[in-house]
Amino acid sequence: MTEERDSTAKRLTGDRPRRRDIALSVSIGVVVMMVLAIAGELSAGAFLGGTVAFIALGFVYYLTALTTAEPNPRPTSVNAPRDLEGEASVTMLERLPIPVLLIGAGGRIERANPAARTFLGLGAERGLLSTVLRQPRVLEAVSAALRGDRGATVEYSTLAPLESHVRAFVEPIRLSAPGPMPFRAMLVLADDTNSKRAERMRADFLANASHELRTPLASLAGFIETLSGPARDDEEARDRFLEIMTVQTERMRRLINDLLSLSRVEMNEHMPPTGSVDLNNLTLDVSEALVPVAASRNIRVEIDEADVRGGAQIRGDRDQLYEVIENLVQNAIKYSPDGSRVKVSVRHGVSRDAAEHLGARIDPDSGRLTLTAPALDPDAKFGVVRVQDEGGGIERRYLPRLAERFFRVDGQKSGPTSGTGLGLAIVKHIVNRHRGGFTVESAPEVGSVFTVFFPVATAASQPDTVEANASSDIAAP
Numbered sequence: 268m269t270e271e272r273d274s275t276a277k278r279l280t281g282d283r284p285r286r287r288d289i290a291l292s293v294s295i296g297v298v299v300m301m302v303l304a305i306a307g308e309l310s311a312g313a314f315l316g317g318t319v320a321f322i323a324l325g326f327v328y329y330l331t332a333l334t335t336a337e338p339n340p341r342p343t344s345v346n347a348p349r350d351l352e353g354e355a356s357v358t359m360l361e362r363l364p365i366p367v368l369l370i371g372a373g374g375r376i377e378r379a380n381p382a383a384r385t386f387l388g389l390g391a392e393r394g395l396l397s398t399v400l401r402q403p404r405v406l407e408a409v410s411a412a413l414r415g416d417r418g419a420t421v422e423y424s425t426l427a428p429l430e431s432h433v434r435a436f437v438e439p440i441r442l443s444a445p446g447p448m449p450f451r452a453m454l455v456l457a458d459d460t461n462s463k464r465a466e467r468m469r470a471d472f473l474a475n476a477s478h479e480l481r482t483p484l485a486s487l488a489g490f491i492e493t494l495s496g497p498a499r500d501d502e503e504a505r506d507r508f509l510e511i512m513t514v515q516t517e518r519m520r521r522l523i524n525d526l527l528s529l530s531r532v533e534m535n536e537h538m539p540p541t542g543s544v545d546l547n548n549l550t551l552d553v554s555e556a557l558v559p560v561a562a563s564r565n566i567r568v569e570i571d572e573a574d575v576r577g578g579a580q581i582r583g584d585r586d587q588l589y590e591v592i593e594n595l596v597q598n599a600i601k602y603s604p605d606g607s608r609v610k611v612s613v614r615h616g617v618s619r620d621a622a623e624h625l626g627a628r629i630d631p632d633s634g635r636l637t638l639t640a641p642a643l644d645p646d647a648k649f650g651v652v653r654v655q656d657e658g659g660g661i662e663r664r665y666l667p668r669l670a671e672r673f674f675r676v677d678g679q680k681s682g683p684t685s686g687t688g689l690g691l692a693i694v695k696h697i698v699n700r701h702r703g704g705f706t707v708e709s710a711p712e713v714g715s716v717f718t719v720f721f722p723v724a725t726a727a728s729q730p731d732t733v734e735a736n737a738s739s740d741i742a743a744p
Contacts, residue, residue, distance in 0.1 A: 366456040369440075370396055370409050372448040386456060396454075405435045405454075412439040412452035422459075429537050429699065432463040460537055479522055479673060479687070483515040518687075525689035529672070532587065532696040539702055543724040544588055546579040546650040550613050553592040557600060564605045568596065571612040579615035580724035581650040587697045588721070592652055594690045595717045599656035602715075607657040614651040615723070622649045622720035623706050629655065633710035634663035638670045639695055640704045641722065649703065649720040656716075661709040669707060670695035694719065 360367060366383035368376055376393045383389065387399045397406055408419040418438035425431050436455040490508040498504040554568050561568050581588075599609040614625060623637060641647065661669070661676055668674045673688035698705045701721050709715040 368396070368454040368456075370413070370452040370454055372413065374406065374409060374413075377451070383456065386458075402435070405437070408435070408437040409452045409454060412437050413448070413450050415439055415441070415450045424463075430460070430464075431537065432459045433457065434459050461534070464533060480519060483519050486515050487512055522687045522689075525687045525693065528590070529689055529693050529696065532693060532700060536696055536700045539700060540582060540584040540587070542582070542584055543580050544583045544585045546581050546588075546615060546652065546721070547613055549585065549588055550592055550611060550652055553589060553596055554611055557593070557596050560597070561600045561609065564600070566600055566603055566605065567608040568600070569608055569610045571610065579613065579650050581615075581721040582724045583701050583721055587700070591694050591697050591719055592654075594694050595652070595654040595719070598690060598717075599654050599658070599715075602658040603656045604658065609657075610655045612651075612653040612655075614653075616648045617651060617720075619644070619647060619649060619704065619720075622651045622718070623704060625651055625653050625718055626655075626716065629708060629716055630710035630713045633708050633713065634666050635706065635708040636666040638667075638705045638707060639699055641702050648723045650723055651718060651720040653716060653718045655714060657714045660711040660713050660715055661707075662711055663709075666707055666709065670705070 360380050363380055364382050366386040367380050368383050369378040371377040374396045376389070376396055376399075379387075379389055379393070389399060396409060400406070402421070402423045404421045405423060408421050412418060416439065418436070421435045421437065423433055423435065425433075434457045436453075436457070438453045438455075440451045440453050442449050442451060490512050494505055494508055498508065551570065554570055558568055596609065596611060603609060612626065614622070617625070619641065623640070624635075628635070641649075665676050670691045672692045675688045695705055698719055698721070703719060703721040706718045707715065708718075
């Protein structure tokens with residue numbers, strides 16, 4: 268407080284040493300004129316005029332010194348406290364799990380917390396927002412905030428490489444420092460993917476489940492009503508109806524299990540797995556488990572043993588990968604004629620192109636389609652499972668819809684062994700979660716080939732012979 272009062276006094280009265288100099292100069296001048304007047308050198312009028320002139324000049328000099336004197340700056344103590352509030356704010360921003368960015372003039376990123384750098388894939392450099400976030404509505408809101416307009420909330424969605432839903436909050440921030448651009452824009456990004464997926468899955472579940480369960484429930488209700496009435500004492504009808512009811516009940520059980528499995532996969536699809544699985548051993552386990560099912564119809568499940576040597580590690584969740592291979596082999600057995608064969612091949616350490624076009628074409632006129640594919644990476648290597656059957660095949664026009672929910676090819680919608688239409692949809696979503704690929708090739712009256720491939724668990728290069736074996740089987744797409 269003392270320092271502040273001294274500083275204020277100095278700003279109001281000027282520097283004290285300078286005031287003393289002025290008073291001394293005026294006094295000396297007046298004394299000199301008095302001496303001259305007493306000695307008879309000056310008249311009374313000249314004495315009074317000189318005295319007034321000296322006093323006036325001193326007063327002018329004093330006013331000039333007062334207006335030009337610089338205020339005494341407040342001394343800073345070596346032990347002055349740090350800006351703890353500012354440091355806490357910076358620390359909170361850095362540790363905030365929500366992406367937050369400060370956008371400056373021209374749309375340049377001036378500050379981004381670690382969550383924002385991870386979310387947008389930013390490096391250490393600070394570039395333009397438009398280069399990392401290609402959303403016109405968000406960029407327009409940021410431009411408006413930089414002009415000082417009101418803030419806005421913008422929702423946007425992306426479908427590639429994976430579906431995501433984001434809500435962007437944009438608010439203008441006025442800076443206290445003067446300048447041509449006094450405003451900055453604060454951009455906060457909230458990931459709404461989980462909530463949007465949960466909402467959509469809930470709606471889809473209600474719509475699809477009600478549709479698919481209506482038929483077996485109607486059948487069960489009809490048979491129960493018949494058994495309770497006209498067929499109460501008819502043992503033959505009762506046994507036949509109970510058998511049909513058992514089939515319909517089993518169908519509902521499969522449908523509910525598939526719906527729950529699909530919901531679980533979709534919920535975590537945006538989170539890639541971190542485990543490691545031996546693809547060779549997993550394929551052998553699935554094939555051996557399904558051998559009794561195939562043997563009941565005299566169908567041979569053949570494993571390409573030349574490629575089953577162990578050590579084919581890929582990144583993935585074992586239970587989900589088991590479900591993928593089980594679905595493909597089970598479908599191949601289900602839609603193959605009695606006495607035919609199902610061939611399962613395994614490759615490891617092949618490129619994406621080799622994985623997508625693994626094996627010779629089953630027919631020159633067959634259709635081949637990629638249902639889902641991983642991100643482009645020329646150095647990526649994959650483990651591949653290829654399942655080929657000798658069934659009736661699928662027409663080319665149906666291939667793009669094979670992975671849709673509840674889609675079944677005409678002629679495969681009825682019968683006690685008919686599927687739920689969810690198997691290939693589950694396969695596609697699991698493959699997406701594993702950042703892999705899924706292709707299909709089929710020709711009517713010839714058969715079908717389903718291929719899935721997943722990134723290897725290590726970055727170590729595989730022997731050239733493995734790549735050569737896979738590449739030698741590649742056919743023109």
